[in-house]
Amino acid sequence: MSLELDRRLADVGTRFRIFPQPRFLMKADGSGPLFAEPELVIVSIEPAAMRPGPGDDRMFVVDAIGKLPYNNFFRPPFRGTKRDPIQPDSEGHFDHLDPATREFSAATMYATVRRVLDIWEDYFGRTIHWHFESDFDRLELIPLIEWNNAQSGYGFLEFGFGRSPNGTIDHTRPYCENFDVLAHELGHSIIFAEVGAPASRQDEGIDYGGMHESAGDLVAIVSSLHFHSVVDHLLESTRGNLLTINGLDRVGELSDSREIRVAFNAMRMSDVGDEPHERSLPLTGAIFDTMVEVFQHDLVAKKLITDDLRIRSTNLPGTAQDLDEIQAEFTAAYTGSEDAFKESLLRARDYLGRLLAVTWSAISADFLTYHGILRAILQADREITGGENAQIIRECFAWREIAPVPTSMLLRPHTLASCGFQANDSGSAAASPRDRLLPDPRPNGSATTSAHL
Structure with missing residues (x-):
């Protein structure tokens, strides 16, 4: 790697x-x-x-x-x-x-x-x-x-x-x-x-356009984290506290770089429209949040921070956490353990790079949706870690409101009737007229019919 x-x-x-x-x-x-x-x-x-x-x-x-x-x-x-x-x-x-x-x-x-x-x-x-x-x-x-x-x-x-x-x-x-x-x-x-490009003129490519801009930003972000000076400056400025409002503000002030700013954002799908750069923000945020969560879980595993601090620091904007206290705890944990923090961030960086590579290798441009990207990311995590980070990924995407759209076929219930069955008077399922026309495959020709979904 x-x-x-x-x-x-x-x-x-x-x-x-x-x-x-x-x-x-x-x-x-x-x-x-x-x-x-x-x-x-x-x-x-x-x-x-x-x-x-x-x-x-x-x-x-x-x-x-x-x-x-x-x-x-x-x-x-x-x-x-x-x-x-x-x-x-x-x-x-x-x-x-x-x-x-x-x-x-x-x-x-x-x-x-x-x-x-x-x-x-x-x-x-x-x-x-x-x-x-x-x-x-x-x-x-x-x-x-x-x-x-x-x-x-x-x-x-x-x-x-x-x-x-x-x-x-x-x-x-x-x-x-x-x-x-x-x-x-x-x-x-x-x-x-x-990934390619959509092949159908009927495909409006709304999420495809957002994914394209998000991918450009993520390629730049992950690549820039291969400069030791950028990683050192990021950690020195935040002391490893990347997800609270305090951390977001500090990172946002690091430079005029668009990529640095868009990675740390609080945008949800309900906050954005169809313009690709704007629509990219929730997806970029969800994916980058995943990397930061993996980074902080590794800090907990190494006993560099407590799980309580991790949970409090990942609480979202609008919560009642004492942000100054959280920052003070991160500063205390980071001081003297700078190399260990950096190693954890670099490992999280490489996990994200590999996760994106596997995901982009698997998705299709045709009628692409953010929910489809989420499923591909979960599949990629299973390939890389055996699904170790699945819950982190789900939570990061759920907060960004990335889910099937209300009209998605995925959300439609499928009843017995919609599958071609009908309920008879006794409450059991009876075959549809189409199924009753099918020949009985049993040698004795019983009156019971077979159902085909």
Whole structure:
């Protein structure tokens, strides 16, 4: 599993440096950048197999010159003018690039997408084949076009820059350096590859759209938790108290990252409509709550916190718990046990990654419902743990009001009459006229008929 991923790659992969969160994010007190320096990451491609660009057999960077955004009439591959591909150092690595240069930005885009793909192929336990493989063998990565937007499409990712307050291009905020945005967009590609898209025009795909946005967020969240600095900052800020209102508020203030904010939300199905980003919130919340509950159950098993504290800390908004007291107890438990808390969170992270991979491998895009996703998650947990976390999953989804819709066939009772039986005068079940026409299979031809459901 992914706890072993970095150890496996340390001596064989290619080195890059990337920022775990955008470099413009500031600490809460304004004293400086939240993540001031890029961190070393190692991707699964050996230096000898790397191609200038950077690129490999699955993806490649094209630093296009004067390119307009792709649209319905202008699609990959890009055939225009482009800058020279970025070269590795003498040992085949790319961690020598200066963060102030364009080359660093382009290499960051490759390293982020490759790193996220490595993480999720590790969880799936196999190669994730591109959904566009019938037309292209590699994903085209275009890092820096003059555009105040970014997009993913069939066979490509192309990124511009953030917007200034007046809507113009802000060159200090290249989207290609935003780990969450890149990971989210790759999450969409993973869903297209593994789940597909609805085939019927009569399928409105309301829950499918919400699932897609939720999946993008969850891919980004789980992937970002592979940065030790992000995990350390999360635990230092909350002391492991992730589910009370106090914990939610602290996490929500960590950064401007949409993914960090949407993971910790209190939205239920009755709070949202059909717009995919809004509808994704209860599903993302239920799944992330599951990870946090697994994390806290592990803390109890290790006797790092009491079961009483776990129960009180998972009480939902609107309860009468003393939140300051809960936080004080978490702080006392966390102090001196920081490494043990981190180990439990990383194990919960990897459980969630594997749970999602098994779930996404099993569900169909056609007429998808959140309740169907819940059943697939329960089945995935049975495969991974033997059903150890089933009650946690049920409770997290029930609070989010994820259940069959009132008109679902699953909720309809099936009586004897609806199954084709009729009650006779004696109160016993008699066969329907259709059944009485069936021949008696017994040799003596008794008057008793057989019933067929």
